[in-house]
Amino acid sequence: MHLTEKRIGFIGTGKMGESLIRGILAAHSEITLNASDVYKPALERLNNELGINVSTDNTETIGDSDVVVLAVKPQILKDVLVAIKDSITADKLVISIAAGVSVTAIEDELNEGTRVVRVMPNIAATVAEAASAVCAGKNATEDDMEVALEMFQSIGSAITIPEKLMDAVTGLSGSGPAYIFPVIEALADGAVHEGLDRANAITLAAQTVLGAAKMVLETGMHPGELKDMVTSPAGTTIRGIHTLEESGIRAAFMNAVIESSKRSKELGK
Numbered sequence: 001m002h003l004t005e006k007r008i009g010f011i012g013t014g015k016m017g018e019s020l021i022r023g024i025l026a027a028h029s030e031i032t033l034n035a036s037d038v039y040k041p042a043l044e045r046l047n048n049e050l051g052i053n054v055s056t057d058n059t060e061t062i063g064d065s066d067v068v069v070l071a072v073k074p075q076i077l078k079d080v081l082v083a084i085k086d087s088i089t090a091d092k093l094v095i096s097i098a099a100g101v102s103v104t105a106i107e108d109e110l111n112e113g114t115r116v117v118r119v120m121p122n123i124a125a126t127v128a129e130a131a132s133a134v135c136a137g138k139n140a141t142e143d144d145m146e147v148a149l150e151m152f153q154s155i156g157s158a159i160t161i162p163e164k165l166m167d168a169v170t171g172l173s174g175s176g177p178a179y180i181f182p183v184i185e186a187l188a189d190g191a192v193h194e195g196l197d198r199a200n201a202i203t204l205a206a207q208t209v210l211g212a213a214k215m216v217l218e219t220g221m222h223p224g225e226l227k228d229m230v231t232s233p234a235g236t237t238i239r240g241i242h243t244l245e246e247s248g249i250r251a252a253f254m255n256a257v258i259e260s261s262k263r264s265k266e267l268g269k
């Protein structure tokens with residue numbers, strides 16, 4: 001069955017829940033979306049702005065949904081699962097986006113046989129450019145995986161991975177937008193230092209990151225080869241590259257991904 005034939009319910013409408021809701025609605029305006037959260041003003045705002053069904057009662061949202069997306073913090077997920085266990089009937093698919101929490105840990109809290117899929121998306125779902133990775137729980141069917149992939153491919157790109165790689169994905173693409181926002185700000189700062197106005201500096205910096213990412217994705221060329229295309233002998237770029245290498249840029253980004261992945265593992269304990 002296709003995604004658009006499913007009613008989707010969000011448990012938690014914080015930063016990532018809202019991002020997914022906005023992305024999915026932009027891709028499928030006809031879809032039925034339900035959402036619940038403990039924070040009523042946020043629900044009312046979503047209802048007013050997007051016209052989705054909202055409730056402060058998670059079981060009501062689940063009752064009205066075929067696919068239930070768990071978008072609460074990992075630290076409270078277990079309590080939420082205990083509270084909703086009886087409303088997750090056999091006809092429902094559960095999708096968890098919680099960092100670090102394994103499929104088994106989720107299955108263990110729910111009724112035997114519950115179909116669970118785990119996904120690590122990112123905040124760029126808001127603009128249909130999320131990078132997501134999906135893995136199946138032991139009861140998830142092929143149809144469930146197709147529905148999950150359809151959902152996350154409609155808001156960006158989505159791949160299937162073995163669960164053991166989920167922490168690495170969390171450290172890379174789950175957290176990754178937050179590594180790049182300061183890069184964009186800092187690039188703009190450099191240009192402001194050299195006299196450009198702030199608004200133009202941010203536009204040029206962001207478009208530069210977007211263009212570089214698009215070249216990697218669309219040419220299929222290695223990032224190092226693309227870097228060489230920009231770097232004229234005795235030119236401007238190699239001077240900038242030299243400065244970045246002196247600052248340990250590669251180790252800095254590698255360590256960010258490694259440490260974030262470690263934190264994802266910790267959250268699962």
Ligand SMILES: NC(=O)C1=CN([C@@H]2O[C@H](COP(=O)(O)OP(=O)(O)OC[C@H]3O[C@@H](n4cnc5c(N)ncnc54)[C@H](OP(=O)(O)O)[C@@H]3O)[C@@H](O)[C@H]2O)C=CC1
Pocket residue numbers: 011012013014015016017036037038039058070071072073074076080097098099120121122123174175
């Ligand atoms: N932010 C991101 O970029 C990404 C987040 N994730 C994952 O998504 C999940 C949500 O993260 P994020 O959106 O950042 O977190 P938020 O804290 O912004 O959102 C969680 C929401 O759930 C609400 N909530 C708390 N308790 C309940 C409850 N019992 N029932 C329903 N809703 C409840 C919170 O309300 P209140 O604030 O009042 O407690 C909040 O609005 C996490 O598991 C995270 O690991 C995954 C990928 C990227």
Ligand SMILES: O=C(O)[C@@H]1CCC=N1
Pocket residue numbers: 099170174175
């Ligand atoms: O910071 C976090 O824990 C969440 C998970 C990935 C992105 N944000």
